[in-house]
Amino acid sequence: MSRLQTRFAELKEQNRAALVTFVTAGDPSYDTSLAILKGLPGAGADVIELGMPFTDPMADGPAIQLANIRALGAKQNLAKTLQMVREFRAGNTETPLVLMGYFNPIHMYGVPRFIADAVEAGVDGLIVVDLPPEHNGELCDPAQAAGLDFIRLTTPTTDDVRLPTVLNGSSGFVYYVSVAGVTGAGAATLEHVEEAVARLRRHTDLPISIGFGIRTPEQAAAIARLADGVVVGSALIDHIANATTPEQAVDGVLSLCSALAEGVRKARVS
Secondary structure (H helix, E strand, O other), X not given: OOHHHHHHHHHHHOOOOEEEEEXXXXXXXXXXXXXXXXXXXXXXXXXXXXXXXXXXXXXXXXXXXXXXXXXXXXXOOHHHHHHHHHHHHOOOOOOOEEEEEOHHHHHHHOHHHHHHHHHHHOOOEEEEOOOOHHHHHHOHHHHHHOOOEEOOEEOOOOXXXXXXXXXOOOOOOEEEEOOOOOOOOOOOOHHHHHHHHHHHHOOOOOOEEEEOOOOOHHHHHHHHOOOOEEEEOHHHHHHHHHOOOHHHHHHHHHHHHHHHHHHHHHOOOO
């Protein structure tokens, strides 16, 4: 089994959801970002999404847009992001790590080279926001053939007609975008999330993780009662944006991660 399959299977046995954390590689600098990345598992992150910086992150709200700008300003690129994964893997061989972003940097890097380097670095899966299933041949198929999971986004507007197409070729887990909007914007009602998870379960046996708009331990706990995973990104990145020193950035992210992890772990305790 892959690291993602193993982790979700372990958590299912423990009757709890996964805390899935998102940070942008190289934000606000390579060294600070690496320190955050290395600290996340100890702070309670079960799965890590690492953003690949890009100039035009169209699905992201202001917090992650600014994180991309900071990272690119610090000269982060895809080669450095893969190096960051290698350095993370030198001390952690168990935590699943997924690269998340857009197809343009991968295309410019070269798809075959990217897949080979990602596998070698220790990447477990990919979330590529702007590559629909009609283009599986571009990246999804060769990535999966090389052992990388390809994780799909589904949204409130993905209807039952479209859903089987979107889920075709999905692996690892399904990422449900709980609001019709960009990252960090608003939050869905629990009733909406419950209905969405039930509908997705009729179409797939993959774990379902919910993201967009989850900011507090209380919100994370509420989602953790309904889904297999809780994704938090913008709230963590806000601590980087508001920090005045690298140490403050690391401490802020890891402190919130610990609080979120506690909320998720206690969510299903009767």
